[in-house]
Amino acid sequence: MLAVVTAVHADGTADVDTGRGAVLGVRYLRGWNPAPDDRVMVATNPAGNWLIVGALAAGPDPV
Structure with missing residues (x-):
């Protein structure tokens, strides 16, 4: 499943x-x-x- 990272935490977790x-x-x-x-x-x-398996692309979508 695809997701967008919304926050990153110091404990090795992120919100998506x-x-x-x-x-x-x-x-x-x-x-x-x-x-x-x-x-x-x-x-x-x-x-x-x-x-989270890995990144597909960094940053917001181009306009």
């Missing part, structure tokens, strides 16, 4: 906005530092855990 709504405190992979407005791919499992 998905087509299903906002998801708070999503973990992201080490070695990558997301920033607000990054377009990302997120994954979820049947237990309801979320993970």
Whole structure:
């Protein structure tokens, strides 16, 4: 699923906005530092855990 990063936290999590709504405190992979407005791919499992898999593009869409 695609999402947009809305906030980044010092504990290794970020908040994202998905087509299903906002998801708070999503973990992201080490070695990558997301920033607000990054377009990302997120994954979820049947237990309801979320993970930001990686960035697709940085910053807002061009006008």
